Amino acid sequence: MPYTFLYPWLGEGLLTSAGEKWQHRRKLLTPAFHFLILKKFFVTFCERSQELMKTIERETDNDKTELFPLLSKSTLSIMCETSMGTTPQEDIETLTNKYFKPVHTLSSVIIYRITRLWLYTEFLFRFSKVFKMQNIALKSLNNFTTQIIQYRRKSRNDMPVPVAFGEESSDVYGKKAKLAMLDMLLDEEKNGRIDEKGIREEVDTFMFEGHDTTATALCFVIMSLANEQEIQDKAREEMLDIFGDSQRTPTIEDLSKMKYLECCIKESLRLYPSVHFMARLLTEDVKVDDNIIPANTICNFNVFDIHRNPDVFPDPEVFIPERFLPENCANRHPYAYIPFSAGPRNCIGQKFAMMELKTVISSLLRKFHMKAITKPEDLVFMPDLVLRTRDPVYVKFCKRTDVN
Numbered sequence: 001m002p003y004t005f006l007y008p009w010l011g012e013g014l015l016t017s018a019g020e021k022w023q024h025r026r027k028l029l030t031p032a033f034h035f036l037i038l039k040k041f042f043v044t045f046c047e048r049s050q051e052l053m054k055t056i057e058r059e060t061d062n063d064k065t066e067l068f069p070l071l072s073k074s075t076l077s078i079m080c081e082t083s084m085g086t087t088p089q090e091d092i093e094t095l096t097n098k099y100f101k102p103v104h105t106l107s108s109v110i111i112y113r114i115t116r117l118w119l120y121t122e123f124l125f126r127f128s129k130v131f132k133m134q135n136i137a138l139k140s141l142n143n144f145t146t147q148i149i150q151y152r153r154k155s156r157n158d159m160p161v162p163v164a165f166g167e168e169s170s171d172v173y174g175k176k177a178k179l180a181m182l183d184m185l186l187d188e189e190k191n192g193r194i195d196e197k198g199i200r201e202e203v204d205t206f207m208f209e210g211h212d213t214t215a216t217a218l219c220f221v222i223m224s225l226a227n228e229q230e231i232q233d234k235a236r237e238e239m240l241d242i243f244g245d246s247q248r249t250p251t252i253e254d255l256s257k258m259k260y261l262e263c264c265i266k267e268s269l270r271l272y273p274s275v276h277f278m279a280r281l282l283t284e285d286v287k288v289d290d291n292i293i294p295a296n297t298i299c300n301f302n303v304f305d306i307h308r309n310p311d312v313f314p315d316p317e318v319f320i321p322e323r324f325l326p327e328n329c330a331n332r333h334p335y336a337y338i339p340f341s342a343g344p345r346n347c348i349g350q351k352f353a354m355m356e357l358k359t360v361i362s363s364l365l366r367k368f369h370m371k372a373i374t375k376p377e378d379l380v381f382m383p384d385l386v387l388r389t390r391d392p393v394y395v396k397f398c399k400r401t402d403v404n
């Protein structure tokens with residue numbers, strides 16, 4: 001399975017584990033994504049969004065802005081603050097600066113290995129030049145993870161862990177809801193349900209899965225809106241309906257009113273699924289039409305192509321958010337659109353991600369007009385763990401007051 005190449009980095013965390021181990025971890029971690037916890041995280045989404053808006057405001061003087069570095073910095077700080085409980089911002093800044101380079105190296109090494117059959121054997125891999133690169137990157141990431149965990153252990157000792165929601169929290173997972181996922185894991189360590197190695201696996205898994213996928217999604221939603229002026233105007237109208245010209249901070253209720261924006265995000269994830277391929281090992285024979293695929297076969301799914309099936313999505317290359325209006329997807333096959341996968345191994349963070357995406361994009365629409373620089377036809381996709389382009393993706397941001 002291609003996932004085994006992730007072991008040196010993510011160990012057997014939620015993404016890479018199987019069987020009983022996966023079941024145990026999923027059960028342990030699911031409460032960390034309860035609505036009441038997400039509600040608490042929403043404050044952070046808003047604060048970090050406002051910070052991003054300030055950075056983008058400075059970008060309005062430039063002819064174009066490269067999206068990904070800006071967005072991934074923001075989504076990584078959101079992960080540190082929400083799931084890992086790291087504060088203040090200076091500490092997050094120091095930590096995150098050490099993260100991007102080794103993660104980039106590790107992703108490249110894994111893709112290099114997946115695409116070279118002779119490197120599938122551990123023996124030959126150990127003699128390859130990329131093995132050394134992998135070890136150097138792993139060492140840096142190990143330090144990063146150690147610091148994240150040590151930071152939280154220390155701050156828990158220095159002051160009691162804040163309880164998220166007072167009275168109402170008690171039914172979240174049978175005891176009081178804690179602020180961060182890492183807190184929950186540290187509590188479970190005391191109960192003997194996870195050890196230090198397990199905690200490290202989940203910190204590595206969530207840091208990676210939680211920031212890179214969301215930054216990629218944000219990047220393509222922004223690029224798509226910049227290229228589709230009428231759609232951008234319609235999404236902006238929706239913001240005016242909700243907020244008028246007030247500058248107030250959004251509420252969770254506001255997010256649930258952003259129906260058209262949700263369609264835009266879904267359509268962007270259709271055309272540009274952050275997780276563009278997945279693999280599954282069949283545990284039993286599977287019948288597809290008249291053919292039997294035997295148990296123990298590895299099946300690779302190309303999500304990018306599944307989402308461009310013209311029988312399901314007519315004019316598949318065209319950005320049409322209305323495809324996701326309830327009346328237009330009522331009869332669609334549940335597995336025809338799988339940006340967050342489906343079934344028991346679906347994305348545990350999908351509600352978290354949707355909230356984060358809506359918070360950031362709605363703030364952008366309220367403050368800025370986005371003009372196209374990179375066009376969909378310019379995109380050349382590269383093999384990587386998440387959807388990547390050969391060249392940077394740019395847009396031009398203009399202050400709303402600059403727009404007639």
Ligand code: HEM
Nearest residue numbers: 014015209210213214217274275278339340341347349353
């Ligand atoms: C737009 C953003 C996101 C997209 C498109 C996305 C997509 C996916 C997909 C397709 C899978 C299945 C992968 C596979 O089986 O190979 C997955 C799994 C997972 N995702 Fe996400 N994800 C996103 C955001 C997040 C966030 C924000 C978090 C954490 C806060 C997260 C945590 C995870 C974890 C831990 C798994 C493994 C779940 C399991 O196997 O039980 N993801 N995600």
